[in-house]
Amino acid sequence: MSGERTSTEGLRLPRPSRTQVKAVLLGAAGVVGLGVVWEGYKALAPETGVSIGSTLVLPRTSDLAMPHLWEMWSRALEPVTGAPDAPPLWQAVLGACGFTLRTAATGWVVGVVVGLLLGMLMQGLRTARDAVLPWVVLSQTVPLIALAPLVRRWGSQLHVGTLAWPDWWSVAVIASYLAFFPVSVGALRGFASPDAVHVELMRAYGAGWWQTFRRLRLPASVPYLLPALRLAAASAVVGTVVGEVSIGLRGGVGRMIVEFGATGSSDPAKQWSPIAGAVLVGLVAAAAVALLAVPLSRYRSSEVQS
Amino acid sequence: MSPDTASAPTPAPAVRVSSVRREFRSRTGQVVALDDVSLTVAAGEFVSLIGPSGCGKSTLLRLVADLDRPTSGTVEVFDRPAHVAREAHEYGIAFQQAGLLPWRTVLANVELPLELHGTPRAARRQRARELVDLIGLTPFAGHYPHQLSGGMQQRVAIARALAEQPSLLLMDEPFGALDEMTRERMQTELLRVRSETGAAVVFVTHSIPEAVYLSDRVVVMSARPGRVRTIVPVSRPAVPDGVDAREDAAFFADVARVREALHGPDDDDPGTDDLAGAAAPARVPATRGMDLR
Numbered sequence: 001m002s003g004e005r006t007s008t009e010g011l012r013l014p015r016p017s018r019t020q021v022k023a024v025l026l027g028a029a030g031v032v033g034l035g036v037v038w039e040g041y042k043a044l045a046p047e048t049g050v051s052i053g054s055t056l057v058l059p060r061t062s063d064l065a066m067p068h069l070w071e072m073w074s075r076a077l078e079p080v081t082g083a084p085d086a087p088p089l090w091q092a093v094l095g096a097c098g099f100t101l102r103t104a105a106t107g108w109v110v111g112v113v114v115g116l117l118l119g120m121l122m123q124g125l126r127t128a129r130d131a132v133l134p135w136v137v138l139s140q141t142v143p144l145i146a147l148a149p150l151v152r153r154w155g156s157q158l159h160v161g162t163l164a165w166p167d168w169w170s171v172a173v174i175a176s177y178l179a180f181f182p183v184s185v186g187a188l189r190g191f192a193s194p195d196a197v198h199v200e201l202m203r204a205y206g207a208g209w210w211q212t213f214r215r216l217r218l219p220a221s222v223p224y225l226l227p228a229l230r231l232a233a234a235s236a237v238v239g240t241v242v243g244e245v246s247i248g249l250r251g252g253v254g255r256m257i258v259e260f261g262a263t264g265s266s267d268p269a270k271q272w273s274p275i276a277g278a279v280l281v282g283l284v285a286a287a288a289v290a291l292l293a294v295p296l297s298r299y300r301s302s303e304v305q306s
Numbered sequence: 307m308s309p310d311t312a313s314a315p316t317p318a319p320a321v322r323v324s325s326v327r328r329e330f331r332s333r334t335g336q337v338v339a340l341d342d343v344s345l346t347v348a349a350g351e352f353v354s355l356i357g358p359s360g361c362g363k364s365t366l367l368r369l370v371a372d373l374d375r376p377t378s379g380t381v382e383v384f385d386r387p388a389h390v391a392r393e394a395h396e397y398g399i400a401f402q403q404a405g406l407l408p409w410r411t412v413l414a415n416v417e418l419p420l421e422l423h424g425t426p427r428a429a430r431r432q433r434a435r436e437l438v439d440l441i442g443l444t445p446f447a448g449h450y451p452h453q454l455s456g457g458m459q460q461r462v463a464i465a466r467a468l469a470e471q472p473s474l475l476l477m478d479e480p481f482g483a484l485d486e487m488t489r490e491r492m493q494t495e496l497l498r499v500r501s502e503t504g505a506a507v508v509f510v511t512h513s514i515p516e517a518v519y520l521s522d523r524v525v526v527m528s529a530r531p532g533r534v535r536t537i538v539p540v541s542r543p544a545v546p547d548g549v550d551a552r553e554d555a556a557f558f559a560d561v562a563r564v565r566e567a568l569h570g571p572d573d574d575d576p577g578t579d580d581l582a583g584a585a586a587p588a589r590v591p592a593t594r595g596m597d598l599r
Binding site: 195197198200201202203204205206207211215216219222298299 | 371372373392393394395397399401403405407409418419421422423450
């Protein structure tokens with residue numbers, strides 16, 4: 001069935017290998033396991049949680065704090081509100097997920113472009129690296145919550161022609177602010193990764209900075225860039241959700257979590273749908289980046305550092 | 307590719323090194339890697355550089371390639387300053403490491419220099435095919451470097467060095483990492499390829515028999531500071547087909563002469579060339595961390 005296996009690597013059979021099947025099964029087991037832990041804890045732990053002194057160390061297990069999984073599920077199928085024309089909750093959440101995903105994707109693209117340009121700048125000029133790298137690292141210590149209102153205020157003063165700056169751009173900027181960091185650091189490492197023999201070879205060929213970058217540094221950086229892009233996707237989603245919350249942008253899943261959380265006492269299962277939605281956005285973002293890696297497989301022969 | 311050799315009565319020498327000195331500054335002080343080195347390599351001539359580790363033979367090659375600059379003195383390649391020659395793609399180069407790009411196939415690796423210098427796609431593809439054929443790797447043209455043995459990778463590196471039909475080949479211990487049998491095959495192959503292209507070769511090696519077998523002249527160098535001790539011309543007798551020149555009496559005589567030159571009376575280094583290097587690791591910085599070994 002497997003036919004002739006030659007010693008040459010790269011000739012892989014397309015059907016899923018045993019390890020791939022195993023990975024899928026383990027992944028599914030992990031999700032099921034999480035559900036079992038949730039319900040198991042809810043069933044076994046005391047209703048009021050576990051406190052040491054006056055400090056609560058394990059959460060309450062009341063239906064208010066930890067609704068049953070099946071309640072969350074059935075709530076998702078019911079309408080969002082009591083209004084007669086209200087769509088089902090899951091549909092509203094999916095809509096919000098789409099909105100958040102678009103913002104996150106925009107932020108990711110901007111962050112990746114900025115990160116790559118910074119990486120190139122730092123690679124090309126030693127002084128730039130010495131001057132810029134500390135700021136790149138410092139930038140990540142600024143709390144997003146402090147930054148978000150500022151970005152919004154600056155944005156509201158900007159006008160591109162007749163086009164006003166929409167609020168979701170501010171959120172995308174915040175997302176890109178988180179996303180650019182792993183990309184710039186990964187790019188810097190990746191661009192510096194070629195062996196001395198390769199760099200000298202390019203010099204011997206009289207190749208300039210751009211040719212060396214294009215033919216050597218960029219392809220050599222792929223194994224470093226792919227994990228950085230994945231990290232950036234996760235950061236962009238987190239940045240978007242947090243950004244939506246901090247500037248109060250309507251339409252996204254972040255605002256929805258806060259909104260539904262406020263009604264938690266009367267409708268405790270409701271807020272878990274947008275939370276699941278946020279997880280879904282993260283998964284879609286990660287999957288999209290993974291797809292991006294597929295056509296780049298030949299650059300990954302030396303793969304998986306970092 | 308070498309218009310000078312055809313027309314001019316006295317062709318420009320491939321390499322002319324004049325009174326070159328190269329110093330490296332290190333934490334422990336100044337190291338003189340090369341001191342007052344002068345050397346001329348004629349067009350089409352095969353010259354080997356041999357000597358103990360730290361004698362600056364790799365440094366000298368790197369100066370010719372303009373991968374490094376001399377502290378004083380001049381280096382000319384075909385009557386032009388080394389950096390001009392480098393930018394004009396006057397030479398092909400091969401190192402001890404094959405240095406193939408892992409994401410490129412054999413064919414695409416050989417094409418790389420042509421691609422960098424703007425050769426049209428069809429022309430460079432054809433040229434690369436010829437070269438891959440020349441090194442006998444046609445069945446592997448579409449393979450990636452990690453699918454090849456070390457010897458095959460090194461052959462690809464040599465094909466790549468030949469891609470632009472250079473009239474000068476610079477080789478820094480290209481067979482150093484190969485086993486003895488592969489090494490001898492590669493030497494034979496290099497001589498064949500070189501007789502087909504007529505290129506001058508500057509060849510750095512640790513091996514006396516290799517130097518003698520390949521070269522027209524063997525430049526014997528001494529360490530600290532790196533100097534040219536003597537230059538041994540090789541007799542290179544014509545041997546009938548099917549006879550290995552490495553079994554000829556003249557070959558052994560030349561090997562003996564080079565060995566004597568290496569361990570001459572004024573040589574206070576104990577042991578062989580390799581041991582000399584091992585005994586004095588402090589001198590290795592002479593070639594900096596860039597020795598590509």
